[in-house]
Amino acid sequence: MKSTARDMLKVLIVAAGLSATGLSSAAPAFLPYKADPNTLHLWHFDEPAPPFEDAGAIPTALRGMLNGAHAGEKSLEGFGSAVSFAHTPEDEPGIDRPYGPILLAKPELDNTGKDNVNAPFPVMGPDGAFTIEAIVRLDVLPANSPSYAADIVTMDDDNQANRVFLFRIEKPGFLSFVPIAGDAVRGGGLATIPTTGRHAIRTGEWFHVAVTYDGNENASDNLKLYWTRLDSAEQSANLIGRGTLTADLRRELGDFAIGNSGKFNQLGPFEYFPGCIDEVRISSIARRPYDFFFVSPEEKARAIDLLAATRPLQMQVGLTLHQVYVNESMVLRPQSGVPLVLGPGTHRLDFDFGFPVGELADPVAVKCRLEGLDEEWNPTARGMTLTWEMLGEGNVLLGRTVFSTTRSSPGWESDVVDSPMRRRTEPLYVPEGTRRLRVIMSSGAPDTTGCWVIDDLALTRSGKPETNLWVNGDFGRGERTDQIGGIPAGWTRGGSEPAIARLMLADAPALGLLDAEQSHSGLWTCSQALPVRPSKGGETFLISWSEAFNVISGAALHATYMNVPSGKYTFRAIAVTDHPLNRTTQLAFPIVIRQPYWKQAWFMPLVVAGIVVVIGWGLFLNYQRRSRHRLSIIRMSNAVERDRARIARDMHDDLGTRVSLLKHAASVVRQAIDRDPSKARGQAVRLESAATDLVWAMDGLVWAVNPSNDTLEHLAGHLSGLAQEIFREAPVTLRISIPTDLPAVALRSDFRHHFSLAVKEALHNILKHAGPCEASLQLLVEGGTLAAFINDTGAGFDLDNPDAGNGLLNLLSRAREMGGTCEMDSAPGKGTRVVLRCPLPKVPVLLNS
Incomplete structure (x- = not known):
């Protein structure tokens, strides 16, 4: 039974943090490996020329050093000499010598089976576990190297049946492990080599590189990639990425080579970078991060003791919800069992979930559903995806179809350049109201790695397969399409790492994803108007494209639900496995989308x-x-x-x-x-x-x-004539002052009557009691008030003892009836002043009506 795939994470973290307090500040005194029971092969390369002896348990000497490779190069201090894979002009591909430096098990290269390594030559333990490691020094950075890859250790062959694996550095700056089974690839690992920090790749310095596989072919992240700068500060290997092998390596024997590929073709072997390789070891177990030569014996013993004291964890299958996105924005998840509450309206819901590291990753089925929205269990999309979204008027989403890609395309070689493009055709249901199509080519969950390239994208109707409705399907038009950083017309890059989306260039540009990031993803997006109207009730179109891919799915899974209305929901995912102890597992996450106020x-x-x-x-x-x-x-x-x-x-x-x-x-x-x-x-x-x-x-x-007199002007004229008539034969000199620009104000008859009688009463008082004198009548409009000023210079009277015949009470009474005031000022011998102020009426009745 295979060993458990779960690493003791806490143990490794502690081991990585341990430090040797008594170490000298001088350069480390590293010592070469000595074979232990798990060492299958070990080459020190201290010989001046082939054969290079194998110190492992099942030794095989390396006898072929060809095409410019030479021994005796200075290695890391304490490790003797190394093999150099120097680059000289005559090593360039050409007619005479199209091969690069290479180190082989056999003396010569051959395009038959004569250069295959002799049996027995195991590269894994009985359970399939292995560790392949070496120390390397680069003379030039990968991007400046003459070839597109540097094979560190390979088991490749001209015969497809004998191809096993490639462990190498890619030109874009990736460390990769590619397991090959004939014309198929069984997962693998791809990780970006650091360019910053203490482990940043540099020329002229020594680095330890390693790949380990724990033998649990049904577990996620069962393969690990390490890149460690060799100095005194490291007490644990530097993990740069994880991958997944979906099956153990094949036990075939091909062209075992170091520093290049032994596969014989028209390009040579020409997969090398100028530099040196030393201390190559192949083990039958997945070595722990502390189980390498640069970790001191004291720290290694301490980590082993700590591991032994920790109770082993029993493997179990389990699903974990990693993250929830609402309308493409990450949200904080509430405590367990508490629903996530969202505001009213329709929402897009995205769920990232999967298996914890080391748990079963290849179940019989993983399905999910959003209870309350759909009752069907739907399979989850793994790997990289090509999503087609059908948009109606106003870019309203009407439908969504996802096509996923995982593992490798038929005939996949070591990279895109050598791999054949295969045509793929799928049906696409387009709703009747569709006006635009949006295509998203995504590298999937962040821990998904690998490569995917598509070309000759076509959208056709079933009845007219010869007419391509998708514009620029060959990606030939656009900006800088002769460069990997180019952008085809209509397409845009996106994702947390847009550089993953790139153009793949061979004979012509093609749309591609090259993802070696373990915590990021990238995508291409394009939206085009649909040039035809779908048939009534919707229509099934055909989409097709040419593709080549090698996609390594991680432990993460993804589910998306569009236009989710108000209601109560539960996201559920279930995994059915063939594990003998755990048949199924599931997760549940409640969500409440509040009803709009009109539905409360x-x-x-x-x-x-x-x-x-x-x-x-x-x-x-x-x-x-x-x-x-x-x-x-x-x-x-x-x-x-x-x-x-x-x-x-x-x-x-x-x-x-x-x-x-x-x-x-x-x-x-x-x-x-x-x-x-x-x-x-x-x-x-x-x-x-x-x-x-x-x-x-x-x-x-x-x-x-008379209603024809209901104006302020008529009232003024009437009062003027009245005053003149009263004093016509009296010994009184009269002055009348009335503005010529009186406002056009309508008056009621009762107001005119009362106001004119009040003025008449005041004038009669002058006639009766003032004697010979001067009198004046003045009318003014002040705001909304009509004021009459009646003055005389006559006899006057005592206000405290008025004569009952003076008509003063009548004046006050009429003023009150009009809602106004009447002010009098008089003294014996000093004349009399009467001021009558009344608001011009705005309603058809008086105040006391």
Whole structure:
């Protein structure tokens, strides 16, 4: 039974942090390896020429040093000599010598099986576990090297059946391990070599490189890649990435080589970087980070003791929710069992979940669903993905289809350049309302690594397969499409590391993803208008592209749900495995999207109550309006009645008195005309004066009720004529001051009547009591107030003891009826001043109506 895949993480962290307090500050005194029971092969390369002896348990000497490789190069201090893979002009590919430096198990290269390593030559333990390591020194950085890769240790072959693995440095700056099974690749590992920090890649310095595999082919992250700068500060190997082998390495025997590939083709072998390699060791176990020569014996013993004291963990399968994204933004997850509460509206929900490191990663099935939205279990997309989104008017998402890619394409070689492109065709259902298509080519979850290249992207209708509806499907048009950093027209880079998205260049540009990052992802995005309208009810189109890929899925899985409405949901994922102890496992995460306010329980009662209030308020306003209208009618009727009563009263009081006086005077004249003619003549004069007064009273009454006089201008003219008539034969000098630009203000008859009578009363007081004097009448409009100023220089009177016949009470009473004031100022011998102020009426009734 294979050993557990889970590393004791706490142990390794402690081991990595241990330090030797007694070490000297001088350069470390590293010592070469001595073979232990787990050492299969060990080459020190201290010989001046081949053969190079193998100190491992199953030794195989290396006999071929070809094409410019030479021994005796100075190695790391304490390690003797190394093999140099120097680059000279004659080592360039060409007609005469198209091969680079190489170290072989056999003396010569051959395109048959003659250069295959002899059996027995194991590269793994009985359970499939292995560690392959070496120390390397680069003379030039990978980007400046003559070839596209530097093979550190390989088991490759011209015969597809004998190809096993490639452990090498890629030109873009990656450390990779590629397991090969004929024309297929079984996972692998790819990690970015540090360019900053203490382990940053540099020329002229020695680095320890290693790959380990724990033999658990059903576990995630079962392969680890190390890159460690060799100095005194390190007490643990520097892990730069993880990968996954989906099966153990094949136990075939091919061309075992160091520093290059033994595969014989038209390019040579030409997979090397100028530099040196030394101390190559292959072990039958996955070595721990402390189990390398640069870790001091004391620290190694301490880490082993700590590991032994820790109870081993039993392997179990388990799913873990790593992160939740809402509308493409990461959110903080609440405590376990507490639902994530979101605001009203539709949301995009993304879930990153998967297996913890070391747990089973190749279950029979991993499915998920969002309970409350769909009841079907849907398979999760692993690896890299090509997503097609169908957009309607306003870019509303109508549908989404995801095509995933994992493992390797048929015929995959060591890289994209050597691998054949295979055509892939898939159906794509396009809803009826689709107006645009958006394509997203993603490198998947952050821990997914590998390479994927596509070309000749086509979108066709089933009935017209010859017409490509996708523009620029060959990626030929765009910006700098002859460079890996170019951008095809219509496409944009994205993701947490956009540099993962690049153009792959061979004969022509192709869209590619090259991901060696363990914690980042990249993507390409393009959106185009759909040039045709789908059939009614939707239509199935065909999409096709050419592709080559080697994708190493990590432990992370991903699920996306678009346009999730308000409601209560539970995201569930379930893994069904063939593990003998754990058949299934699942995770659950509750989510609540609040209802919009119009769907809340309190909303409808509130709406009904609001409608009732509005209707009631409307009825109240209507009742109030009708009441005001009725009240206005009543007030108008009352005003008419008051006018009638006033007219009747005036006619009775004034005209009746004057008529009675006329009647009495006429009777006296009739009786005295014969007996006392002089008396009759006096009464006739009185009769004439009374008749004149009666005419004036009738004129005043008619003026007051005539609606054509309801203006401020007519009132001013009336008061002016009235004053002149009163003082026509009196010993009073009169001055009248009335503005010529009086505002056009409409007046009611009652206001005119009361105001004119009040002014008339004040003028009559001057006529009766002031004696010979000067008098003045002045009218002014001050804001919304009409003011009358009546002054005289006559006898005056004492305000504290007014004469009852002065009519002062009448003045005050009429002012109050108009809502105004009457101010008087007088003193004996100093004349009198009367100021009458009344607001111009804005309503059809008086204040006391």
